[in-house]
Amino acid sequence: MSQAWSAPLAAVGRTALSTLAGFGRFGEFGASVARSFRDTSTWLRLVALQMARLGVESLPIALFIAAFTGIVLALQASYTFTGAVPLYFVGTLVGKTMILELGPVLTGLALAGRVGANIAAELGTMKVTEQVDALETLAYDPVAYLVVPRLIAGVVMFPVVVAFADAVGIVSGWITAINMLDMSTAEFVRGLRLFFLPFDVHYSLIKAASFGLAVTAMGCYFGFTTAGGAEAVGRSTTRAVVVSSMLILVLDAFWAATLL
Amino acid sequence: MSIELRDVHKAFGERVILEGVTLEVREGETMAVIGYSGVGKSVMLKTIVGLLEPDQGTAWVDGQDVGSLAREQLYELRRKVGYVFQFAALFDSMTVAENVAMGLRRIRGMGEQEIEARIAEALRLVELEGFQDRYPSQVSGGQRKRVGLARAIATRPKYLLYDEPTTGLDPVTTAVIDRLVLKLEQELGVTSIVITHNMESAYRVARRIAMLYQGRIRFVGTPDEIKQTTDRVVRAFIEGRPELAQEAAA
Ligand SMILES: Nc1ncnc2c1ncn2[C@@H]1O[C@H](COP(=O)(O)OP(=O)(O)OP(=O)(O)O)[C@@H](O)[C@H]1O
Ligand SMILES: [Mg+2]
Numbered sequence: 001m002s003q004a005w006s007a008p009l010a011a012v013g014r015t016a017l018s019t020l021a022g023f024g025r026f027g028e029f030g031a032s033v034a035r036s037f038r039d040t041s042t043w044l045r046l047v048a049l050q051m052a053r054l055g056v057e058s059l060p061i062a063l064f065i066a067a068f069t070g071i072v073l074a075l076q077a078s079y080t081f082t083g084a085v086p087l088y089f090v091g092t093l094v095g096k097t098m099i100l101e102l103g104p105v106l107t108g109l110a111l112a113g114r115v116g117a118n119i120a121a122e123l124g125t126m127k128v129t130e131q132v133d134a135l136e137t138l139a140y141d142p143v144a145y146l147v148v149p150r151l152i153a154g155v156v157m158f159p160v161v162v163a164f165a166d167a168v169g170i171v172s173g174w175i176t177a178i179n180m181l182d183m184s185t186a187e188f189v190r191g192l193r194l195f196f197l198p199f200d201v202h203y204s205l206i207k208a209a210s211f212g213l214a215v216t217a218m219g220c221y222f223g224f225t226t227a228g229g230a231e232a233v234g235r236s237t238t239r240a241v242v243v244s245s246m247l248i249l250v251l252d253a254f255w256a257a258t259l260l
Numbered sequence: 261m262s263i264e265l266r267d268v269h270k271a272f273g274e275r276v277i278l279e280g281v282t283l284e285v286r287e288g289e290t291m292a293v294i295g296y297s298g299v300g301k302s303v304m305l306k307t308i309v310g311l312l313e314p315d316q317g318t319a320w321v322d323g324q325d326v327g328s329l330a331r332e333q334l335y336e337l338r339r340k341v342g343y344v345f346q347f348a349a350l351f352d353s354m355t356v357a358e359n360v361a362m363g364l365r366r367i368r369g370m371g372e373q374e375i376e377a378r379i380a381e382a383l384r385l386v387e388l389e390g391f392q393d394r395y396p397s398q399v400s401g402g403q404r405k406r407v408g409l410a411r412a413i414a415t416r417p418k419y420l421l422y423d424e425p426t427t428g429l430d431p432v433t434t435a436v437i438d439r440l441v442l443k444l445e446q447e448l449g450v451t452s453i454v455i456t457h458n459m460e461s462a463y464r465v466a467r468r469i470a471m472l473y474q475g476r477i478r479f480v481g482t483p484d485e486i487k488q489t490t491d492r493v494v495r496a497f498i499e500g501r502p503e504l505a506q507e508a509a510a
Contacts, residue, residue, distance in 0.1 A: 122353075129347070129352075134351070135362075136310075137309055137343035137412075139366045141331070
C-alpha cells in the first residue's frame with residue numbers, strides 16, 4: 001500500500017521542489033536586476049539600441065497580424081449581426097475588440113515567439129560561450145549590460161508596437177467594411193465611436209507594457225540561466241516562449257479582472 | 261602584491277574537482293600551470309577572479325580576499341586583472357576593435373583617440389594589425405585566441421591570467437605569444453599565471469611551474485627543478501610517458 005503510493009508521491013514532491021527552486025532562482029534574478037538598475041552608466045546608453053532593434057524586429061509581424069485580424073473581425077461581425085443588429089455595429093466590434101483584446105494579446109503572443117525567443121537564444125549563447133563571464137572579467141555587470149536595457153526596451157516599445165497594431169487593425173476593418181460589406185465610411189465611423197472610451201486605449205497600452213515586461217524578462221531569465229551547450233540554448237528558447245505566452249494570458253485575465 | 265590560493269576546494273554536485281589547492285604566485289612572477297585535461301586548471305583560474313566561488317578556502321589577489329569583496333570592490337579589482345579565456349569568449353556581435361575596446365571603456369577619462377591607439381597597439385602585439393573591423397566569425401580559431409589576448413592586455417593590467425594562450429597556434433605564432441608574455445612580465449612587471457599544455461612554452465615563459473594533479477598542486481618549482489624531479493607522476497606528464505605514471509601508481 002505505502003509502496004504503491006510512494007512513487008507518484010515522490011514524483012509530485014520532486015516537481016513541487018523543482019518548481020519552488022525555479023521560483024527561488026527567478027527571485028534571485030529579480031533581485032539582481034533591481035540592484036543593477038542603479039548602474040545607470042552601464043545600461044543607459046544601450047537602451048536606444050535595444051529599443052530600435054525591438055521595434056524593427058516586431059513591427060512587420062505585428063502589423064501583418066493586425067491587418068488580417070481587422071479583416072476577419074469585420075467579416076465575422078457582419079455575419080453575426082445579420083438583420084437583428086444594425087450594420088454599423090461592425091465598426092464598434094472591430095474597434096473595441098482590436099483595442100481591448102486582440103491588438104495587445106495577438107501582438108504579445110507573436111512577440112513572445114519573436115522577441116522572447118531571440119533574447120533567450122542570444123543571451124543563452126553568450127552564457128554557454130563564456131561571453132557573460134568575459135563581461136564580468138572586463139568589470140561589466142552583465143545584468144546591467146544585457147538585461148536591463150532589454151527590459152526597458154520591452155516595456156517602452158511593446159505599447160508603441162501595439163498602438164500601431166490597434167490602428168492598422170481598425171483601418172483594415174474599415175477598408176473591408178466599405179469594400180466587402182454594404183457599409184459606408186460614415187456608418188463604420190459611427191459604430192467605431194459609439195462605445196469608444198479613451199480609457200480603452202490606456203487599457204490596451206498598459207496591457208502591452210506588462211506583456212513587454214513578461215516577454216523580455218522571460219527571455220532574459222531563461223537565457224541567463226542556460227547551462228550546457230547548443231541543446232541547452234534550444235531548451236531555454238522554447239521555455240522562454242512557452243512561459244511568456246502563458247504569462248501573457250494570465251496577465252490578460254488579471255487586467256480584465258482588475259481594470260474593467 | 262601577489263596572487264594566492266589557500267586550500268581551495270571546489271565540487272560540481274558530486275564531482276569533486278579541487279581538493280585543497282594552495283599556490284602562491286609572487287609579485288612580478290610568471291607561473292605556468294600544467295596538468296591533465298579535465299583536472300580543473302580552468303576552474304582554478306576562474307576562482308581567482310570570482311567567476312566561480314570556492315566551496316572552501318580563499319583566493320587572494322592584490323592583497324584582497326576575492327570572496328569577501330562587495331560587488332563594486334570586486335569590479336574594481338577586476339580592472340586590474342586581465343583574463344584570457346581558453347575558448348577566447350569574444351563578443352560575437354562586435355568587431356575585433358569593439359571587443360578590445362570593451363575593457364578600455366571602463367577606464368575613466370580615456371578618450372576615443374587614446375582608445376583607438378590602445379586597440380592598434382594591442383592588436384600589433386598579437387600580430388593582428390588591421391583586423392579592427394572584422395567580426396569574430398570572420399577570423400580563424402588561432403586569431404580569435406589572439407584577439408582574446410589583445411582584449412585582456414589592452415588595459416595594461418597588473419595581473420594576467422592566461423588560459424592556454426597558445427593551444428592551437430602554429431609554432432612561430434606560439435613563440436611570438438611566448439615572447440609577448442615574457443615582455444609583459446619584464447617591461448611592465450605583470451604578475452601572471454599561464455595555463456599551458458606546451459612544455460616548451462612553459463620552460464620559455466615561466467619563472468616557476470606548478471602541476472595540478474588529482475585536485476591538488478603536486479609540484480611547484482623552476483623549469484630546471486621540474487626537469488630533474490624524481491616524482492614519476494610529474495615526469496610521466498612532462499615527458500609524455502604514461503608508463504611512468506602506471507609504475508608510480510603500482
Ligand atoms: N560550470 C561547471 N559546471 C559543472 N562542471 C564543470 C563546470 N566547469 C568545469 N566543470 C568540470 O570540472 C572539470 C575540470 O574542468 P576544467 O575546465 O577546469 O579542466 P581543465 O583542467 O581546464 O581541462 P583542459 O585542459 O581540457 O582545459 C571538468 O570535468 C568539467 O566537466
Ligand atoms: Mg581548461
